[in-house]
Amino acid sequence: MSHHYELFDPLLSPTEADAMVDLCQRFGRYGMYSQEASAAEIGQGLAQRHDAVMNFVRSGGRFGRKEPLHVLAARTNYFREEYAYGDTVRFAGIEPFLTHAGFRAAAHAVHGRPVIEPAIVYANILVPGQELAVHTDVPEFRGANRKRFPQWLMVVMHHSRLFDAWRMPIVTGVAWFSACQGGEFVFYPEGASGAPVVLPAKRNTAILLDTDSVFHGVDRVASDGEMVLLRPGMHLVHDGGGRWSIRDSDTVVARYAWDELRFSVSWKAYCFADTAERDAWRAHSDDLSLDAILDTLVDDLRARGRLTGDRPAPTDLALQLIDEYIQFPAAA
Ligand SMILES: [Fe+2]
Numbered sequence: 364m365s366h367h368y369e370l371f372d373p374l375l376s377p378t379e380a381d382a383m384v385d386l387c388q389r390f391g392r393y394g395m396y397s398q399e400a401s402a403a404e405i406g407q408g409l410a411q412r413h414d415a416v417m418n419f420v421r422s423g424g425r426f427g428r429k430e431p432l433h434v435l436a437a438r439t440n441y442f443r444e445e446y447a448y449g450d451t452v453r454f455a456g457i458e459p460f461l462t463h464a465g466f467r468a469a470a471h472a473v474h475g476r477p478v479i480e481p482a483i484v485y486a487n488i489l490v491p492g493q494e495l496a497v498h499t500d501v502p503e504f505r506g507a508n509r510k511r512f513p514q515w516l517m518v519v520m521h522h523s524r525l526f527d528a529w530r531m532p533i534v535t536g537v538a539w540f541s542a543c544q545g546g547e548f549v550f551y552p553e554g555a556s557g558a559p560v561v562l563p564a565k566r567n568t569a570i571l572l573d574t575d576s577v578f579h580g581v582d583r584v585a586s587d588g589e590m591v592l593l594r595p596g597m598h599l600v601h602d603g604g605g606r607w608s609i610r611d612s613d614t615v616v617a618r619y620a621w622d623e624l625r626f627s628v629s630w631k632a633y634c635f636a637d638t639a640e641r642d643a644w645r646a647h648s649d650d651l652s653l654d655a656i657l658d659t660l661v662d663d664l665r666a667r668g669r670l671t672g673d674r675p676a677p678t679d680l681a682l683q684l685i686d687e688y689i690q691f692p693a694a695a
Pocket of ligand 1: 498499500574579
């Protein structure tokens with residue numbers, strides 16, 4: 364199974380690319396993107412992305428490095444903020460990126476669906492020593508999104524292919540505007556059993572692909588020293604003149620120059636077949652329920668011969684679903 368993707372080099376004019384760096388600095392303060400445990404009854408207490416976390420811990424990442432859990436956590440607790448949501452600009456200056464014509468055309472090409480509706484633009488910033496575990500993104504279905512159900516469940520749903528009729532195909536454009544060492548974007552366009560493609564995070568370049576279907580991650584951002592032990596609640600702050608610091612309340616725990624940071628901006632958009640499909644999504648006229656989702660998955664486990672007898676307790680069922688349907692690429 365081969366997945367279409369498109370590359371952009373350059374993505375923006377030199378002036379617009381400089382403006383993205385300026386925008387990053389003007390925004391000024393970035394919170395940590397960390398996952399709260401899921402409170403849903405199905406899989407209660409599991410991390411939202413239990414699938415990706417467990418694979419990272421088991422495999423030690425793409426290069427099979429074994430480290431203590433708190434170090435692995437620090438490596439993957441990166442910084443994120445939103446610049447736009449839907450069509451709404453949350454931070455002035457993001458407009459050329461939000462409305463990029465090349466992204467729209469590539470989105471149409473990836474899914475063959477012409478009605479493109481921007482969903483979100485956000486920044487990810489990784490500091491030296493950080494990396495992003497290999498994963499697929501959280502997909503969305505009519506009636507099933509991250510506001511209603513645990514994230515791992517929607518990832519299971521997509522990999523099972525049992526809910527394709529309800530899926531909302533999404534694309535992601537990822538662009539880089541920093542000049543760090545390392546931090547390559549790694550993806551598997553031929554599927555989990557195919558070879559990875561390694562893309563340098565080169566300034567003012569981008570890729571657009573279906574990150575809900577294509578496994579991807581970020582290799583480690585170059586670091587000379589020990590991993591700073593980042594914890595949820597810390598912030599990355601621009602101190603002026605391209606100097607940045609990580610702060611735990613008012614305490615500075617690390618300082619960086621701009622060219623040590625990995626700054627990427629992501630654009631996500633829904634791709635609808637036609638306006639009728641978009642309207643059904645907006646009106647919730649054909650939504651899935653949690654009972655229907657779980658019944659379908661359990662029936663499929665039985666049909667595969669993986670389940671006999673009673674349905675397991677919710678957390679056991681959750682772990683079985685993750686193991687059964689989400690087949691990660693092997694470590695290098
Ligand atoms: Fe991702």
